[in-house]
Amino acid sequence: MKLFAYIFFLIFFTQSAISSSDREIEIYKNIRCLVCQGQSLNDSNSDFANDLKKIIKDKIDQNETDKQIYKYLVDRFGDWILFDPPVKITTVFLWIIPLLVLILGFYVLYKKVNFIKNRDD
Amino acid sequence: MKNQFKILILALVFIIFVIIFYSALGTNNKNNTQVMVSKKLPRIELTSLYEEEKKISFPKINHKDYYIINIWASWCVPCRDEHPFLMKLANENKVKIFGINYKDSKMNALTFLKELGNPFYDIGIDSNGQNSIELGAYGVPETYLIDDKGIIILKHVGPINKDMYQKIVDKIK
Numbered sequence: 061m062k063l064f065a066y067i068f069f070l071i072f073f074t075q076s077a078i079s080s081s082d083r084e085i086e087i088y089k090n091i092r093c094l095v096c097q098g099q100s101l102n103d104s105n106s107d108f109a110n111d112l113k114k115i116i117k118d119k120i121d122q123n124e125t126d127k128q129i130y131k132y133l134v135d136r137f138g139d140w141i142l143f144d145p146p147v148k149i150t151t152v153f154l155w156i157i158p159l160l161v162l163i164l165g166f167y168v169l170y171k172k173v174n175f176i177k178n179r180d181d
Numbered sequence: 182m183k184n185q186f187k188i189l190i191l192a193l194v195f196i197i198f199v200i201i202f203y204s205a206l207g208t209n210n211k212n213n214t215q216v217m218v219s220k221k222l223p224r225i226e227l228t229s230l231y232e233e234e235k236k237i238s239f240p241k242i243n244h245k246d247y248y249i250i251n252i253w254a255s256w257c258v259p260c261r262d263e264h265p266f267l268m269k270l271a272n273e274n275k276v277k278i279f280g281i282n283y284k285d286s287k288m289n290a291l292t293f294l295k296e297l298g299n300p301f302y303d304i305g306i307d308s309n310g311q312n313s314i315e316l317g318a319y320g321v322p323e324t325y326l327i328d329d330k331g332i333i334i335l336k337h338v339g340p341i342n343k344d345m346y347q348k349i350v351d352k353i354k
Contacts, residue, residue: 094212095319107284108319111310136223136317138216153201164194 087116087129090143100143214338217317222250222331225312227305230282230290237279237305240331247334247353249278250325251301252313254285255293257321263340264297270346271300276353280304283313283321326352 088102093109101109101116112133119129133141145151222240229235241248251267253260271278280301282290287306294301307313316325319338326335326349335352337345 107310111314114309115311115314135220136217136314138213140212157198157201 083126084113084117084120087120087126088113090130091116091133092141092143094137094141214319215336217325217333218336220333222325222327222333223315223317225315227281227307227312230280230287230304230306237303239279240327242331245329247276247329248302248327249276249349250281250316250327251278252281252283252307252316252318252321252323254283254321255289256285257283259340260322261297263322263324263342264300266341266343266346267300268298270349271302274350274353276349277302281307281313283307284310324349 085102089100091101091112093099093101093104093106093112095106095108096104099109101112115132116129119132124132130142134146139145139148139151145154147155224239226236226238229237239250249270267278270276278301280303282304284307290304305312313320313323316323317336322340324335324337324341324345325333328334335349341349
């Protein structure tokens with residue numbers, strides 16, 4: 061019985077440790093190391109990257125959400141620190157233009173097919 | 182008529198795209214080191230370099246004058262280059278400079294000041310760099326000019342040079 065309890069305890073805590081570390085890595089991958097050449101925090105071992113990693117780890121331990129952590133970093137270092145640009149008034153065209161081009165493409169294709177169909181009839 | 186309308190719509194879309202892309206050419210898509218400027222100085226507390234029991238906290242509440250926060254270290258070579266400018270700011274312009282000693286040893290920091298002079302009104306220790314990150318710092322040296330309301334009005338990444346010295350002097354006049 062004691063053995064089962066021990067195994068359960070071990071599995072439970074190992075599992076929670078792994079998931080926390082996975083979350084850290086996911087965040088590190090989305091954060092740019094600002095003093096490196098195009099590297100994420102996850103790829104960098106610079107002083108700056110290690111300091112930020114420590115802060116992110118502390119914030120995760122304090123149960124802060126990903127959104128709160130990203131906001132903390134953006135407030136201090138700007139949007140450039142994120143690899144994924146956030147949707148804002150200034151960046152909204154980045155997200156809308158591909159969609160508009162796609163819709164326009166489908167419309168042109170539809171018109172063209174209709175035109176060929178009518179001509180053949 | 183229908184064709185003319187189509188051409189007009191296409192021309193309009195084309196013009197909108199040109200305007201968007203042209204305006205995007207002028208925007209800064211690189212790292213902006215001035216994000217903290219015009220923001221309130223974040224709250225931080227440091228242990229004094231001189232007395233372990235003494236704490237130095239920022240922002241300085243009810244501080245009537247502008248003050249400078251300079252992040253430095255004895256091992257940082259550019260910090261030696263900017264040191265004469267800090268001495269000049271403290272001695273000639275009578276502005277209070279608070280130092281943040283970054284990832285340094287106490288002995289080396291004190292030797293550095295003994296050798297080059299001490300421009301700092303007070304010095305706090307940031308042994309692990311976490312307080313500097315709180316200020317939005319990238320490393321050393323870095324300088325912040327804070328106004329009487331606790332707002333960061335100037336941030337400089339790297340050593341202070343002649344131009345930056347003049348810029349600071351103009352702001353504190």
